[in-house]
Amino acid sequence: MATQYYARKKEDEGTIQYQTLLDHLTKTAEYAADYAQTFTSREIGYTLGLLHDIGKYSDDFQRRLDDNTIRTDHATAGAQVAAEIAKSRPLPEKISYHLLSYIIAGHHGSGIPNWINTKNDRKNDLETRIKNADPELYKAWKTELPQTFPSLADCITREKIDADSYKEVGLSLFLYTRFLHSCLIDADRTDAATAFGEQLPSTEYPPLTKMEQLLDDYIDREYKNKTGEINQLRTAIRHQCTKAAIQKPGIFTLTVPTGGGKTISSLAFALKHANQHQCDRIIYTIPFTSIIEQNAGVCKNIFGKSNVLEHHSNFILPSSIRTNILENPDQENLKLAMAAETWNVPLILTTNVQFFESLFSSRPSSSRKVHNIANSVIILDEVQALPPAYLKPCMYVLAELVKNYHCSVVLCTATQPDFRKSNILPNIPMTPIITNYPELADKMQRVRCHYLKEQTIDQIAGQLKDHKQVLCIVNTKQHAADLYKKITETGDCFHLSTNMCPAHRKKVLDEIRRRLKPDVNLPCRVVSTQLIEAGVDIDFPVVYRSLAGVDSITQAAGRCNREGKLPYGDLYVFIPESVYAGPDYIKTTADIARSISENYLTPEAIRQYFSQLFDIKQHRLDKLHILNLCNKAAQTPHFPFPFRDISDEFHLIADAGYSVIIPCSPYVEERITRIDKGETGQILRELTPYTISVTLKDLDFLHTCGAVRLAGESFAVLTDLKYYDKAIGLNQNGVPSNFDYVLPYI
Known part of the structure; x- marks a missing residue:
């Protein structure tokens, strides 16, 4: 057996340096304890760090430092020790050590495993790995580490994990494991990056108090001298947001009519609320990258480019070949890469996919940032766009973040579903930020809705040609392209879809906005997919909308007479030919819209629409049965959470691109x-x-x-x-x- 045990070595121009294993374990333990204390005890983080790499005390691993062809599994050892400790401890301490065994086993490779693999690959499930591990191979850990470990009894209790039902307890334990996994991944990688005296890129950012002041200054510059009823209403909305920000953390709804200045108002609430309750950051999640393109530009203009993390698309091929940005020594690249991995920045703009898949993924590559979600204000823009098949676990996990991780959540939309009445949220209070929404909606109603019934592509093309300035929003790229080709002969026509790269979309949008200015007032006929109707600041006198859900119709109305320049704008809703109807989900939502009313632009129409939608899809709002799986695992010996299965199958988009x-x-x-x-x-x-x-x-x-x-x-x-x-x-x-x-x- 070796007399000195090492975690890693570094060769640089003939010089070899070693980091002792004891140094790595204790430093990782300290980092993990620091991260864990934001939502649980330091003791569980420290214990996790001490145990995670004790498999490196094996002779095989020590030889591997000089011969990397030697294959070793150093993660199962700590998992085995944690599982052995669990056997002799009472509840809830037993639960803590069982969860640690999952986390330690999953701190490398493909991440947290299942207890029993459901895909007939038993060699990789945790039960088999623990059973087959030989404690004699790594017993030298006892010569350097303490052999008594804390009780961890206070880490998992009803006081520590606030849950009202077994269903919530199961999800609580699942998410608690994910947060601890994140602490270990971040701690392990931080120590690896600094083991030989290297310096991490700077993580200094302005405090949120400064960010709040920057936003106030921006609002003074941009809005103070603006007149008109619409701008007065936007100012009133911002004032309600800042007034509500002093309330205690929880789930808030921000229901604002389209064109009501929701982005700036939600940021005003979030920054004031964060400073009131000592939160660390703002996480702004958005359903579509097309909205991020606009909102990120606004935020960077207000707060400075280096203080905003825009985290969404990656250049990743199906072969999963990745280029590590950290290989580039440029400090700006290093700082950006670190920010994207850890989310340790004051303001993050990300997507629903990045946010929720990180919470449900067991993979280390997605996990490092998760613990930094604690103690945040989370804004979900266009919350109605969450995919129904994952809606229930997403909403339950938001409730968990509020109950157990000192987060506040703001659900933003012009078409707010009633998640509580539809049994999609657990028993948790929801506080409306806007207390007079019906009055606001009435005052901001500046569009008349007309129902055209069935229309062929030639009929719609003919009507578009008759308007000098008109926008038509359709459900499919094919419909948009075909309709655009039908009207190009008139000139001054434009097309928008996500088949166009963002630079070209931006040029088209800039030209459209120029033509729509009152002092320019040039012909402008636009055919677009629905990318234009969520958050894109544009103002047409006339809008056509292919029949879809009431939420989509309402969003389309938000592009019509947006600034209130006319007494009323006109929205025409039509039923497209079947070849252009869109996929099944669109057909379902369109059928619901048809059954409600031809006056889609009312709070009652929105209420009826979501009530029917959730009623129709109630049994399909948790496609993977995550809540039931977690509930069952929480009541079963060994707590057999299917971490790997959930991670592999939780994809908000089946083919993300x-x-x-x-x-x-x-x-x-x-x-x-x-x-x-x-x-x-x-x-x-x-x-x-x-x-x-x-x-x-x-x-x-x-x-x-x-x-x-x-x-x-x-x-x-x-x-x-x-x-x-x-x-x-x-x-x-x-x-x-x-x-x-x-x-x-x-």
């Missing part, structure tokens, strides 16, 4: 050449506006046609521009893909 770079200018081509030479870092961020997210099916099509190649062995680049048209975007010889309704959230 893969990025393809469009070489549409010398600027882009020059950066692609640099990627071919091995550069990444800043270049990837510069290329984001020139990428499109496509489905695996579309990527396979382009590959079969010889129309894509790899740049730098990791990034897909379109090589044949006949498949990209600046007017309609990426297409299959003029035919858009079928990836229609669900926008690329990730």
Whole structure:
């Protein structure tokens, strides 16, 4: 047996340095304790850090430091010790050590395992790994570490985990494990990055008090001298938000009519509330990347580019080849990479996919940031856009964050579902920030709704040609492209869809806004998919909307007479031809809308719509049965949570998409050449506006046609521009893909 045990070594120009294993374990334990104390006891974090790598006390691992061809499993040892401790401890202490065994076993590789693997791969389930591990191989840990461990009895109690039912207890334990897993991953990686005296990139950011002042200054500059009834109502909404911010942490609803200034008002609430209750950060989650493009620009203008993390799309191919931005020594890249991994920044703009999949994923790569969600104010913009199949576990996990992790949650929308009455939220108070919504909705009603029934594409095209300025929003990319081609002969026509790269979409939107200005007032006919109706600040006198859910119709109305320049704008709702109706979910929501009323723009229509939608889908609001699985595990010996199964199957979008770079200018081509030479870092961020997210099916099509190649062995680049048209975007010889309704959230 070795006389000195090491965790790692570093070779640099002939010099070899070692980090002792005891040093690694104690430093990791300290980091993990620091992280854990924000939501639980330091003791459980410290114990986790001490035990996580005791498998490195084996002779095989010590030899591996000089010969990396030797394969060892150093994670199961600590899991085995934790499980053995659990056997002799009473409840709730037994639970704590069982959960630690999961976490330690999952701090590398594919992450937290199942207790029993449901996919006939028993060698990788936790029960089999613990049973087969030989404690004699790593027994030397007892020579350097204490052999008595704290009781951890106070970590998991009704006082520590606030839950009202067994269903909530199960999810509480599941989420508690995820947060502790995050503490260990962050602690382990932090120690690894600093083991030999290296310095981490700066994590200094302005305090939230300064951020609040910056927002106040921005509001004074931009809104103080604006007049008109709409701006007065927006000011009144902001005042209600700041007034409500002093209330104790909880779940809040911010229901604001479209065009009511929801983004700035929600930030005003969040910053004041965070400072009132000593929260650490604001997490702003958004369903679609098309909204992030706009909101991130606003936030960076207010708070400074370096103080806002915009965390969403990655350049990841199906082969899962990743380029590590940390290989680039540029300090800005290092700071950005660290911020994206840890979320240790004051303001994060992210997507529902990134946020919720991180909470339900067992993989280390997604876990590091999770513990920093504690002690945050979380804004969910367009909350009605959460996919119904995952709605119940998402809402229950938000309630957990409020109850047990000192978070406040703001549910923002113009079309607020009643989650409590629909039995989608547990028994937790919900506080409305806006107390006079019906009055506000009435005062901000500036659109008349007209129902046209069935309309062919030629009929709609003819009507669009008759208007000087008009927007038509449809459900599918195919419908948008075909309708656009029908009206191009009139000139002054524009098309928008996510088949266009963000840079081209931005140019089109800038030109549309220019034409709509009162002092310019040029013809402007636009056909768009629904990307334009959620959060895009644009104002048409007339809007057409292909029949969809009442929430979508209401959002479309928000692009009509937005600034109240006319007594009323006109919204025309029509039923498209069946070939353009959209996928099943759209058909379901459209059928509900048809059954309600032709006056879709009322609070009562919204209430009826969501009541019927949730009633129809009630048994499908938890597609993976996560709540029941967690409930069952919490009442079963060994607490057999299916961590791996949930992680592998929890995807808000079935096919989230893969990025393809469009070489549409010398600027882009020059950066692609640099990627071919091995550069990444800043270049990837510069290329984001020139990428499109496509489905695996579309990527396979382009590959079969010889129309894509790899740049730098990791990034897909379109090589044949006949498949990209600046007017309609990426297409299959003029035919858009079928990836229609669900926008690329990730």
